[in-house]
Amino acid sequence: MLANRPRILSVGTANPPDRYTQEEVLAKYRMPNKMVRSLFKSGHIRTRHLMLPEPDEDGIPRETQTELLAKHRKGAMQMGTEAIHKALAALDLTTADIDYLAVISSTGFMLPGLTAMFIKHLGFRIDCSRVDIVGMGCNAGLNGLNPVAAWASANPGKNALMVCCETNSALYVYDEKIGNGVVNSLFGDGCAAVVVRADPMDERFFAPRILGFVSHIIPDTWDAMHYDWRESHGKYAFNLARDVPYVLGTHAETPVSKLLETFGLKKRQISHWLVHSGGKKVIDAIKYTVGITEHDVRHTVAILRDYGNLGSGSFLFSYERLLHEGKVRRGDYGVMMTMGPGSTVETALLRW
Amino acid sequence: MRPFETLDYSESGDVAEIVLNRPRMNMRMVRDLTAVCDHLEDQSECKVAVFRGHDGVFSEGIDFEEFRPDQGMDIHGFNKWEKLCVRIERLPKVTIAAIDGVVRGGGVQLALVCDARLATSQSTLQLDEVHQGFLPGMATYRLAKYIGLGNAKRLIMQCPIIDADEAAALGILDEVCDDIDVAVGATIAAFGPIHTVSVALARRLLNESFATPFEHAIGNFLAAQHRAITQSAFLETIAKAREPDE
Numbered sequence A: 001m002l003a004n005r006p007r008i009l010s011v012g013t014a015n016p017p018d019r020y021t022q023e024e025v026l027a028k029y030r031m032p033n034k035m036v037r038s039l040f041k042s043g044h045i046r047t048r049h050l051m052l053p054e055p056d057e058d059g060i061p062r063e064t065q066t067e068l069l070a071k072h073r074k075g076a077m078q079m080g081t082e083a084i085h086k087a088l089a090a091l092d093l094t095t096a097d098i099d100y101l102a103v104i105s106s107t108g109f110m111l112p113g114l115t116a117m118f119i120k121h122l123g124f125r126i127d128c129s130r131v132d133i134v135g136m137g138c139n140a141g142l143n144g145l146n147p148v149a150a151w152a153s154a155n156p157g158k159n160a161l162m163v164c165c166e167t168n169s170a171l172y173v174y175d176e177k178i179g180n181g182v183v184n185s186l187f188g189d190g191c192a193a194v195v196v197r198a199d200p201m202d203e204r205f206f207a208p209r210i211l212g213f214v215s216h217i218i219p220d221t222w223d224a225m226h227y228d229w230r231e232s233h234g235k236y237a238f239n240l241a242r243d244v245p246y247v248l249g250t251h252a253e254t255p256v257s258k259l260l261e262t263f264g265l266k267k268r269q270i271s272h273w274l275v276h277s278g279g280k281k282v283i284d285a286i287k288y289t290v291g292i293t294e295h296d297v298r299h300t301v302a303i304l305r306d307y308g309n310l311g312s313g314s315f316l317f318s319y320e321r322l323l324h325e326g327k328v329r330r331g332d333y334g335v336m337m338t339m340g341p342g343s344t345v346e347t348a349l350l351r352w
Numbered sequence B: 001m002r003p004f005e006t007l008d009y010s011e012s013g014d015v016a017e018i019v020l021n022r023p024r025m026n027m028r029m030v031r032d033l034t035a036v037c038d039h040l041e042d043q044s045e046c047k048v049a050v051f052r053g054h055d056g057v058f059s060e061g062i063d064f065e066e067f068r069p070d071q072g073m074d075i076h077g078f079n080k081w082e083k084l085c086v087r088i089e090r091l092p093k094v095t096i097a098a099i100d101g102v103v104r105g106g107g108v109q110l111a112l113v114c115d116a117r118l119a120t121s122q123s124t125l126q127l128d129e130v131h132q133g134f135l136p137g138m139a140t141y142r143l144a145k146y147i148g149l150g151n152a153k154r155l156i157m158q159c160p161i162i163d164a165d166e167a168a169a170l171g172i173l174d175e176v177c178d179d180i181d182v183a184v185g186a187t188i189a190a191f192g193p194i195h196t197v198s199v200a201l202a203r204r205l206l207n208e209s210f211a212t213p214f215e216h217a218i219g220n221f222l223a224a225q226h227r228a229i230t231q232s233a234f235l236e237t238i239a240k241a242r243e244p245d246e
Helices: A022-028 A034-040 A065-089 A114-122 A137-154 A178-186 A244-262 A280-291 A298-307 A311-325 B027-042 B076-089 B106-112 B139-147 B149-158 B164-170 B180-191 B196-208 B214-229 B232-242
Strands: A007-014 A019-021 A047-049 A098-105 A129-134 A159-167 A189-197 A209-217 A225-230 A235-240 A270-275 A333-340 A344-351 B007-012 B015-020 B048-052 B057-059 B094-099 B102-104 B116-120 B124-126 B175-177
Touching: A007 A065, A007 A209, A007 A311, A019 A022, A022 A034, A022 A047, A022 A178, A034 A178, A047 A189, A047 A298, A065 A098, A065 A114, A065 A159, A065 A189, A065 A235, A098 A114, A098 A137, A098 A311, A114 A129, A114 A159, A129 A137, A137 A159, A137 A189, A137 A209, A137 A311, A137 A333, A137 A344, A159 A311, A178 A235, A189 A311, A209 A244, A244 A280, A244 A333, A244 A344, A244 B214, A270 A298, A270 A311, A280 A298, A280 B214, A298 A311, A311 A333, B007 B027, B015 B027, B027 B076, B048 B180, B057 B106, B076 B106, B094 B106, B094 B180, B102 B106, B106 B139, B116 B164, B116 B180, B124 B164, B139 B149, B164 B175, B175 B180, B196 B214, B196 B232
Parallel strands: A098 A129, A098 A159, A270 A333, B015 B048, B048 B094, B057 B102, B094 B116, B102 B124, B116 B175
Antiparallel strands: A007 A189, A019 A047, A159 A189, A209 A344, A225 A235, A333 A344, B007 B015
16 A cells, blocks of 8 residues: 555755845835834844845835736746756656646736646646646645645656745735735745655655645634735735734644544654744744644744745755755654645645 | 563552662663553553652662673663653653652653652662763753752762752752652642643743743743643633632
8 A cells, every 4th residue: 555655756946046134125125114124133034035126216116916927927937947957857857757747836826827837938748737726825735745646646657746836025015014024024935846756666766655634724714814905005915814823833733633643653753844934933833732842843944044934835845954964764754734824734644 | 551571550540650660770661661651642541640669769770781891882772761751751741750768870860850859858869870980861951950050060970979858958859758658649739730731831841941042932932822721721710710709
């Protein structure tokens, strides 16, 4: 049974070239609100890769919704190309070897979507199956990995590629309000790609099998995180409710317990935790509700510090760091966990 | 549960009792204690775990019988011991070390990971490892939190035998008593009502307190407090407080 489960064979990540410290973003624009400035200086995030516009003479950046959408497209094209090539090069594959392409994004709406754009520009075959998962937010990497794993299981030996592509700076709205300060000080741009394949006989790779998923949605908090049209700005804007990190934390225990129970495991048997770098508070909440340690969230905290919240691909940046650390052993279990709007906690169980 | 070679395990009401039945700790005892932790975490409904010794000895520390100098030394067993100590330190139970007699070395280390330490007045304590050429485990980390750096240096580097009264004055022991069973009963009563979630969260924050900078600790506290106030114990407290007076 286990041998048939699909495996994550490689991972590639990319970010836009421009990297800013929080102080540099503050210096670039006029941001007089002291509360907003203190958010930037809180210290949990040091640097982020962003695609930032030059401000007008009054220190205020002005981007229309049209310009933001163009940024989403450009960011996806640049970062997507790099992340996809890194993930494929690790396996000596090319885009022509990919049979199923899934692209996850919440930073802009396009029709045709990003899968069609990647196929047009990057040399994927025209009979490559594809799916675009749009608008599911930070948790969407696992909402995407679930059908990708299912497709891979149903098509043994064939290559599935999942790309989480988030140009979060294409969501930015500038004003002096604290709400936008939270958003603008938190999110960064990044893209992560993984190759998933089920090939029971092939033991060349030391790669984790995806054993299963458990989802959890909290309908009472469906509007705690939402992205919708802001008439006053003439563009879309993202809103985060104040208590949402702790509420997510409170609920995170439920799907984790269910996931472990399904496979007859105890928490102490999980060696690796790959938690979405949503923000300092939600990481703290998960430590004390799921009952995991600072060490368990070391990559989650480090990715937040170095990149900010990268949306759907964040947990894959942590996954990449875990692999580079070189401490994973055959037989180890890992839990992937992402949180986002809905409000949602998504979990997956891995075994190396 | 199967019987253990190195300890006796029993449960009575809310209380689990672990009696170390050999004076020195060997790898068998480390494995048995680890199995006890599994049971306490996975199955036991008990809210309290009491560790005891027997025949006037809580524990005399590590057993050198198993060491084979001709085969070289390795750190593996010490690592297993430290992992066990962390397991006990984080058990979802109130843990009590009930000392009646001699406690040395690893026995003191075990007592330091418990939530409360009680001893009879004739008991003596000693961390004797440094005089024997090795180290008293992570007592090197924990002891100074209880008694300050200067006192910890004296006890760990000079290895004095101290009596129960001195240990209590330093802050290692919570209480010195004549009858250990009476003291254990009173301590369990004092912990009650035991809300396992708030007990575990409070203990974790306290254990993290010396090592975590304030700006991280406050975030940890808020996350833990949010968890506590959404549990039934606190909601019941609120409901009771809001009841109209009789």
